[in-house]
Amino acid sequence: MRTRDQIFDQNYIDGVFVPVTGEEVVDIVDPATEGAVGQARLANRDDARRAVDAAMRAQPAFGHTSVAERVAILERLQAAMLSQAEAILEATVTEYGGPIARAQWVANYAGQCFGDAARALSSYAFERRVGGSIVVMEPVGVSALFAPWNSTAGTMASKLASAIAAGCATVIKPSELSPWQAHVVARAIHDAGLPPGVVNIVTGRGVDVGAEIGTHPGVAKLSFTGSTPTGKLIARGAVDTMKRVSLALTGKSASLLLDDADLAAAIPLAVGAAFMNSGQACVAGTRLLVPRERMADAVERIRAAVAALRVGDPRDPATTIGPMVNHAQFERVQYFIRRGLEQGATLVAGGEGRPDGLDRGWFVRPTVFADVRNDMDIARDEIFGPVLSVLPVDSEVEAIAVANDSPYGLQAYVFSADADRARRVAARLQAGTVLINRVAPDLLAPFGGVKQSGVGREFGVAGMEAFLEAKTITTA
Numbered sequence: 001m002r003t004r005d006q007i008f009d010q011n012y013i014d015g016v017f018v019p020v021t022g023e024e025v026v027d028i029v030d031p032a033t034e035g036a037v038g039q040a041r042l043a044n045r046d047d048a049r050r051a052v053d054a055a056m057r058a059q060p061a062f063g064h065t066s067v068a069e070r071v072a073i074l075e076r077l078q079a080a081m082l083s084q085a086e087a088i089l090e091a092t093v094t095e096y097g098g099p100i101a102r103a104q105w106v107a108n109y110a111g112q113c114f115g116d117a118a119r120a121l122s123s124y125a126f127e128r129r130v131g132g133s134i135v136v137m138e139p140v141g142v143s144a145l146f147a148p149w150n151s152t153a154g155t156m157a158s159k160l161a162s163a164i165a166a167g168c169a170t171v172i173k174p175s176e177l178s179p180w181q182a183h184v185v186a187r188a189i190h191d192a193g194l195p196p197g198v199v200n201i202v203t204g205r206g207v208d209v210g211a212e213i214g215t216h217p218g219v220a221k222l223s224f225t226g227s228t229p230t231g232k233l234i235a236r237g238a239v240d241t242m243k244r245v246s247l248a249l250t251g252k253s254a255s256l257l258l259d260d261a262d263l264a265a266a267i268p269l270a271v272g273a274a275f276m277n278s279g280q281a282c283v284a285g286t287r288l289l290v291p292r293e294r295m296a297d298a299v300e301r302i303r304a305a306v307a308a309l310r311v312g313d314p315r316d317p318a319t320t321i322g323p324m325v326n327h328a329q330f331e332r333v334q335y336f337i338r339r340g341l342e343q344g345a346t347l348v349a350g351g352e353g354r355p356d357g358l359d360r361g362w363f364v365r366p367t368v369f370a371d372v373r374n375d376m377d378i379a380r381d382e383i384f385g386p387v388l389s390v391l392p393v394d395s396e397v398e399a400i401a402v403a404n405d406s407p408y409g410l411q412a413y414v415f416s417a418d419a420d421r422a423r424r425v426a427a428r429l430q431a432g433t434v435l436i437n438r439v440a441p442d443l444l445a446p447f448g449g450v451k452q453s454g455v456g457r458e459f460g461v462a463g464m465e466a467f468l469e470a471k472t473i474t475t476a
Helices: 045-062 067-083 085-096 100-122 149-166 179-191 206-215 228-238 263-279 292-307 327-342 396-404 419-428 460-465
Strands: 010-013 016-019 025-030 035-041 127-130 133-139 143-147 170-174 199-201 221-225 244-248 254-257 287-291 346-351 365-370 387-393 411-415 433-436 468-474
Touching (some): 010 045, 025 179, 035 179, 045 170, 067 085, 067 149, 067 179, 085 100, 085 179, 100 149, 100 460, 143 149, 143 206, 149 179, 149 199, 149 221, 149 460, 228 244, 254 396, 263 387, 263 411, 287 292, 287 396, 292 387, 327 346, 327 365, 411 419
Parallel strands (some): 143 221, 170 199, 254 411, 287 387, 365 387, 411 433
Antiparallel strands (some): 010 199, 133 468
């Protein structure tokens, strides 16, 4: 499928692929080479309105489908998505620069989401007695799903799986940076044979397609993953029509290395948490809190772990860190590395510029700073690149306080030899998820943030319930 002549100029609306009517054409650029690998025509507001209209027509019938019917749809979607796993991998590596191991995970995850949703749906009680009343859980209605560039296929799949399980017709707006990945996912959805209008996909800019979908009176629910500033705009636009809103937003995750942690086991996990997805992950553990008395040993182990990382061609299985998604993101990372130096942090590894031997592509040097204060920019702001800040702390109490001293609270990590102690610390952290001695999430458990990291939860039963409304029926 990879070709420099490829152009993506179709929306998926009402069960068919139709021409995009927008006039803007953009290049698809491989971030590893900076060369164009195709073009895409971006949708406009008219395209978005047609997609919403199709979802509105589909909603009445789809909202009354049985659990068995929706389970069957989810199982077909899982099979169709898995059949497109290689195409998802190819699009992810070429268009976004994701290392092949990460791209393979995304491809598998995109299928797994539908299987997980089918299991959650199968055992869910849509009707239950509360006091003297019957409470019925009903689909909220037409739902708009916004997927980011750093996990396009996976986010499209996870949000769609929950919406389908709940009985909601959808309009999906992937990032305009991800037309190739969106097209592959659309092909899989089409192959699954859903009723027309249940899933509609329009790839365009947020200022027109996103704004049109986000304020359309026919849309009842918005589910957005992206930055906190954009999430605030989404939420403000939803107020006039009182849309239900779920927001998965910015993170600045803290990793707490307790004084009893096994450094040989914990440091590789902490470095992996910091640099996952080339650092372009909202859940990246980019603040590592280390007991001061163990700082020297920890820093040397971090230095060695980072030196072993392979930066380069994302198609090479040995590569652990690929390029930044585009030149703007490359420059953003460079800016924060300079700020770290200017504000007095100690450079342990990496620094400005490209890694040696990589003259083209938006590659950055995996960078580690020590002696970081929590008021420095590199500790406050989400950089979205492979930059790790190591902060010394003098006690467990201080570690918890520093971890919580952030406007964000998406995910946190705790490393300790004492599971009970780690759970006590986890209970005091202001984060939607805390992972103890691991970095892999539980994809059936609720996911979402507190504070300015978001509103609402995704995955599993909680994800499905985000697309449901409770109706109380009480009789005399």
